[in-house]
Amino acid sequence: MTGFLGVKTAVLGYAAVVQEFTELCAATFANLFRPPFYARETVLQMDRIGVGSLFIVVLTGLFTGMVLALQGAVQLEPYGATIYVSRLISTSVVRELGPVLAALMIAGRVGTGIASELASMTVTEQIDALRAEGTDPVHKLATTRLLACLTMIPLLTIVTDGIAMVGGWLVARLYLAIDSYFYWTWAFDALRGRDLVIGLVKPAVFGFVIAMVGCYTGFSTKGGTVGVGTSTTRSMVSASILILASDFFLTKLFMALP
Amino acid sequence: MSDRKPMIRLQNVHLTLDDKQVLHDISLEVAAGDTKVILGGSGSGKTTILRLILGLYKADRGRITVDGQDITRMPERRLPAIRQNMAMVFQNAALFDSLTVRENVGYRLWEQRKLSDDVIEDVVRRSLQFVGLEETIDKMPGDLSGGMRKRVGIARALASGARLILYDEPTAGLDPINAFAICKLLKCLKEKGVTQVVVTHDLDLAFHVADRILLLQEGRIVFQGTPRELAGLQDPAIRGFLDPAGLPAEEWNRLAGRMADE
Numbered sequence: 233m234t235g236f237l238g239v240k241t242a243v244l245g246y247a248a249v250v251q252e253f254t255e256l257c258a259a260t261f262a263n264l265f266r267p268p269f270y271a272r273e274t275v276l277q278m279d280r281i282g283v284g285s286l287f288i289v290v291l292t293g294l295f296t297g298m299v300l301a302l303q304g305a306v307q308l309e310p311y312g313a314t315i316y317v318s319r320l321i322s323t324s325v326v327r328e329l330g331p332v333l334a335a336l337m338i339a340g341r342v343g344t345g346i347a348s349e350l351a352s353m354t355v356t357e358q359i360d361a362l363r364a365e366g367t368d369p370v371h372k373l374a375t376t377r378l379l380a381c382l383t384m385i386p387l388l389t390i391v392t393d394g395i396a397m398v399g400g401w402l403v404a405r406l407y408l409a410i411d412s413y414f415y416w417t418w419a420f421d422a423l424r425g426r427d428l429v430i431g432l433v434k435p436a437v438f439g440f441v442i443a444m445v446g447c448y449t450g451f452s453t454k455g456g457t458v459g460v461g462t463s464t465t466r467s468m469v470s471a472s473i474l475i476l477a478s479d480f481f482l483t484k485l486f487m488a489l490p
Numbered sequence: 491m492s493d494r495k496p497m498i499r500l501q502n503v504h505l506t507l508d509d510k511q512v513l514h515d516i517s518l519e520v521a522a523g524d525t526k527v528i529l530g531g532s533g534s535g536k537t538t539i540l541r542l543i544l545g546l547y548k549a550d551r552g553r554i555t556v557d558g559q560d561i562t563r564m565p566e567r568r569l570p571a572i573r574q575n576m577a578m579v580f581q582n583a584a585l586f587d588s589l590t591v592r593e594n595v596g597y598r599l600w601e602q603r604k605l606s607d608d609v610i611e612d613v614v615r616r617s618l619q620f621v622g623l624e625e626t627i628d629k630m631p632g633d634l635s636g637g638m639r640k641r642v643g644i645a646r647a648l649a650s651g652a653r654l655i656l657y658d659e660p661t662a663g664l665d666p667i668n669a670f671a672i673c674k675l676l677k678c679l680k681e682k683g684v685t686q687v688v689v690t691h692d693l694d695l696a697f698h699v700a701d702r703i704l705l706l707q708e709g710r711i712v713f714q715g716t717p718r719e720l721a722g723l724q725d726p727a728i729r730g731f732l733d734p735a736g737l738p739a740e741e742w743n744r745l746a747g748r749m750a751d752e
Contacts, residue, residue: 268601352587361584364544364577365598365650366570 253448256370260444263368263375273376281342281377282384286391288341289334293392296329297321297399305408314408318415319422321400326423326431330393332479335438338385339471343446346377347467350450351460359451374447378440385439386432393431430486437482438475445471494521496555497654497685498543503552505538512538513709516552520702522653525676525686527696530706536689537581539706540656543687544578545569557654574598577647578656583639585631591618591642592627598650617649618642621675637668644675655679657688661695673698697721 304320350373353359362369397419404410449467453459498520505513512535520526528536541547542554545561554562559572577598585594596614599605605613618624621641631639640660647655660676661669669692676699680686690696696703697717705713705720705728713720713728723729 356582356587357580357584358586360541360544360546361578361580361586363546363569364573364580365601366573367601368567368570 252452253444256374256448256451257440257444259370260374260378260447263371264379266371268371270372270376273372274379277376277380278384280345281338281380282387285338285341285384285388288337289388289392290395292333292337293325293330293395294399296333296392297325297396297401298403300324300329300396301400301403301408305404315410315414316418317404317408317410318397318400318419322397322419323422323427325393325396325400326427328479328483330396331389331431331434331438332475334389334392335385335435335442335475336472338388338438339442339445339475340468342381343442343467343471344464346443346446347449348460348464350447351453351463354451354453355456355459369451370447374443374451377447378443381439381443382436383439385442386435389431389435426486430482433486434479434482437478441474441478442471445474494523495558496520497522497524497557498687499553499555500539500542501553501555503542503549503554505535505542505547505549507538507547511709513542513549516709516711518704518711518714520685520687522685523683524701525680525688525699526702526704527688527690527700528704528706529690529693529696531691534706535709536706537658540578540658540687540689543656544576545572574602575652576654576656577650577652579640579643579647579658579660581658581662582636583631583643585634585639585642585646587631589631590627591623591629591631591634594631594642595627595645595649597646613649614645617645620648620678621645622671637664637671640664640668640672641675644672648679652684654685654687657686657690659690659692660688661690661692669695 300321301317304317305314308314308317308320350359353373359369359373362372400419401412401415404415405412446467449463449470453463455462496519498518500516500518503513503516504511516535516539518526518539528539530536538547542549543556545556545564545566549562552562553560556572557575561569561572564572585591586597589597592611592614593600595617596610599610599613615624615627618627621644623638623641623645626634626638626642631642634642644660657676660672664672673695676686676688676695680699680701686699688695688699700717702715703713703717703720704711713723713725720728
């Protein structure tokens, strides 16, 4: 009986979290179209998220492209198809690795940053102080961060994709002796319009996940400074799992489309 | 009870938080221009009452009216309009870390965008002058001491032009000089006709500023009346309760004697 009650309590607890998260997402998204628009705060967040994350996504893209070129060449060599390695790099980077790896890196840097900042504000009563001042904290803090993530994460993913292809080209040129003309011709030839759509829709969805998980864990923090640490960890773990899960479902969805 | 219009009215309010009933059948009124002090031990539900008045918590039962408007079941999106007439000084001041003292104090005015920058700057400076901290205007909250942060919190409440100010432990953790400075500020605001609700352990502050005092014990009201009535009270249960709330017996006798003299 005790075990049953424990399971029931846990299920109800998770249901409450899902309900609260959904309500926060709906309110935050609806605020995108309602004044006030907090332009200064949004630009500040775009700078923090976009410019601040540029270095890590450049490194992520560079090494991902280089590793793909090395591994791809090993697989293609028995068939004498090493020259087509750029096709493998461009499609896998644009469709999957660019969006997912960039999102995971950004979740580590930006998502945890949002969670810890909002968690600190929650435990020091700054969120309540905002309410007391007549400001809706969801509008001022969550909506501005969501808008910044929705715009900057697709842009950062484009940078990641581009740098990954450059990384692949460096390896192809220096180690595999593939001519630059062939590398870039096959790289772009392999890409279809649908790949570019997938490559932009996924980072927008991941941006939504990173912003909302960070905001939810931040706003729901309890328990002082220990709670801030817990929320930061929860944000990273939850965002990573949701990114990987949503990547699977988005891939399935795009494959099902005609 | 005062004949003036009640600014705040709580009627038979009950509240449960995390499966624990923290307030039982609370009824109180604060008349416009009055200063009400809520006394009680830690965990007695004092701060919770402030949060109910601000609309940060929703009561399980009962009715809460602020400035004639029933906020008991008011949705969050309508509350900011009610809160425009209120301000709260939080226990740790809750200044916004990322903003300067100037931006903290003028926060509400800049958000409302009803006044020009010059006028707001003037209001901010005058508010800081009132609390004696004009020189800190360009500092960040992290550069201020605890007492200064609380005074900036009061300046923020003043600058907002609120007719109702709620204070959560305004003198807690302060040295006697800073506590006295805050006590004087509250008296000044009382003379200006601002309605104030002060939650405190500090009996000296309570007896200095209160028009009426409310005593809470484990979420229940055990006394409500004037400071004079409290000072003259012989009820051993209340006297016994006040000692753990921070009042040594000799201090109690001194306060009671002073109230009787007055």
